[in-house]
Amino acid sequence: MPHKSASVKTIPDIVVGRLPFYLRTLRALAAEGREITSSSDLGNRLGLTSAQIRKDLSYFGEFGKQGLGYNIPFLVDQLRRILKVDRVWEVVLVGFGDLGRAIAHYHGFHDRGFEIRMVFDSDPAKIGQSLAGFTVDDMNAMVEKVRAAKVRVAMLAVPATSAQKVADLLIKGGVRAILNYAPTTLNVPKGVAVQNIDPAAHMQHMTYYLEP
Amino acid sequence: MPHKSASVKTIPDIVVGRLPFYLRTLRALAAEGREITSSSDLGNRLGLTSAQIRKDLSYFGEFGKQGLGYNIPFLVDQLRRILKVDRVWEVVLVGFGDLGRAIAHYHGFHDRGFEIRMVFDSDPAKIGQSLAGFTVDDMNAMVEKVRAAKVRVAMLAVPATSAQKVADLLIKGGVRAILNYAPTTLNVPKGVAVQNIDPAAHMQHMTYYLEP
DNA sequence: CAGTGTGAAGAGGTTCACAGCG
DNA sequence: CGCTGTGAACCTCTTCACACTG
Numbered sequence: 001m002p003h004k005s006a007s008v009k010t011i012p013d014i015v016v017g018r019l020p021f022y023l024r025t026l027r028a029l030a031a032e033g034r035e036i037t038s039s040s041d042l043g044n045r046l047g048l049t050s051a052q053i054r055k056d057l058s059y060f061g062e063f064g065k066q067g068l069g070y071n072i073p074f075l076v077d078q079l080r081r082i083l084k085v086d087r088v089w090e091v092v093l094v095g096f097g098d099l100g101r102a103i104a105h106y107h108g109f110h111d112r113g114f115e116i117r118m119v120f121d122s123d124p125a126k127i128g129q130s131l132a133g134f135t136v137d138d139m140n141a142m143v144e145k146v147r148a149a150k151v152r153v154a155m156l157a158v159p160a161t162s163a164q165k166v167a168d169l170l171i172k173g174g175v176r177a178i179l180n181y182a183p184t185t186l187n188v189p190k191g192v193a194v195q196n197i198d199p200a201a202h203m204q205h206m207t208y209y210l211e212p
Numbered sequence: 213m214p215h216k217s218a219s220v221k222t223i224p225d226i227v228v229g230r231l232p233f234y235l236r237t238l239r240a241l242a243a244e245g246r247e248i249t250s251s252s253d254l255g256n257r258l259g260l261t262s263a264q265i266r267k268d269l270s271y272f273g274e275f276g277k278q279g280l281g282y283n284i285p286f287l288v289d290q291l292r293r294i295l296k297v298d299r300v301w302e303v304v305l306v307g308f309g310d311l312g313r314a315i316a317h318y319h320g321f322h323d324r325g326f327e328i329r330m331v332f333d334s335d336p337a338k339i340g341q342s343l344a345g346f347t348v349d350d351m352n353a354m355v356e357k358v359r360a361a362k363v364r365v366a367m368l369a370v371p372a373t374s375a376q377k378v379a380d381l382l383i384k385g386g387v388r389a390i391l392n393y394a395p396t397t398l399n400v401p402k403g404v405a406v407q408n409i410d411p412a413a414h415m416q417h418m419t420y421y422l423e424p
Numbered sequence: 425c426a427g428t429g430t431g432a433a434g435a436g437g438t439t440c441a442c443a444g445c446g
Numbered sequence: 447c448g449c450t451g452t453g454a455a456c457c458t459c460t461t462c463a464c465a466c467t468g
Binding site: 019020021023028047091098099102105108109160185187193198199200201203204205206208209212 | 228232258296313315326364365390412413414416419421422
């Protein structure tokens with residue numbers, strides 16, 4: 001990995017994490033036929049301050065026009081380019097239990113840059129099944145097949161007890177981004193991104209604030 | 213709402229948000245039969261520093277023993293009490309499409325403090341269905357039924373276009389915590405908690421770091 | 425002497441406020 | 447004149463480092 005160039009300021013991860021929400025909101029505006037928006041309009045819709053929106057976007061360039069605001073289709077294009085979703089990423093899904101099947105059926109990924117192309121499970125009863133247009137493959141073949149297809153993005157929907165082992169295999173096969181649905185913390189080497197989905201954790205976060 | 217008492221220091225929301233992960237990890241340790249852990253052990257498993265763990269826990273009390281560490285079953289009990297999941301919360305699920313059905317089938321909520329007790333949808337074709345032990349009810353009856361049952365926690369799995377309307381109804385019925393699966397930002401009054409689940413947003417966060 | 429609990433220092437993120445431009 | 451882009455101020459969160467204790 002090349003060392004940081006002095007001319008490129010590093011962008012805070014927390015800023016990158018907000019961009020998908022900006023993009024989501026801008027696309028909803030575009031769908032309503034809007035052409036122009038402003039940092040305060042976006043801020044209101046996103047529950048953020050206008051200053052934060054302007055500051056975040058300014059890390060990547062000057063996308064607005066003073067006195068006018070932002071051109072929505074233009075900003076959508078810029079964000080898609082920045083997030084590298086101006087293309088479709090092939091995704092490998094591991095685990096075809098209830099959760100994996102639900103993910104496979106979910107239609108929300110496609111127009112946001114992702115297409116599930118391979119599904120693996122270790123359960124002989126599931127291997128060979130072809131619900132939802134996928135054929136479930138044997139996990140013993142996973143490393144090789146993932147490597148051969150150069151897939152770099154995975155969704156992990158296996159039990160917590162096997163999640164780390166499976167993650168290690170995925171990384172061995174060349175995967176560099178893992179969306180982890182298993183309720184456990186993954187240990188991964190530098191250069192591999194992990195994002196966690198744990199609905200129950202979100203629920204517990206909220207109950208803290210409820211009266212008993 | 214009573215004004216803040218001077219003697220109670222306010223706990224940062226970001227700290228509260230980490231507690232469910234501490235609890236999750238501690239329960240995994242307990243399941244392995246472990247009795248004792250330390251801030252550095254927990255930190256390693258969670259990908260955090262030991263100082264952060266100690267500091268976070270210190271907001272709520274002195275749970276450890278110097279020179280020894282933390283008693284796992286004791287700390288589990290404390291966190292369950294703090295997060296108010298030393299009880300089971302009744303949950304209303306709205307939306308019985310692919311996503312809602314998947315949530316209804318998901319077994320991960322039960323032993324973390326949540327039980328789905330009511331399901332609503334507005335589609336006449338779905339009302340009356342009783343997959344997975346739930347009978348889908350008419351959304352027109354939702355406000356009254358939620359109010360009558362005093363349900364305060366909801367999961368929202370409706371299309372983005374109707375999410376705000378449905379959220380408003382839930383709040384009218386007395387709901388104070390909403391897990392929002394719809395890919396849109398909800399506007400809610402003070403006193404209502406919202407947590408968002410958007411897997412595609414997480415994916416886009418990660419692709420930013422991938423090489424093209 | 426291992427490991428907690430915690431003030432203080434440091435790092436990082438957000439908001440302010442205004443110059444500058446269309 | 448409205449709204450962006452941005453240094454500077456402000457605030458919040460994290461890490462340090464050490465007194466203290468079982």
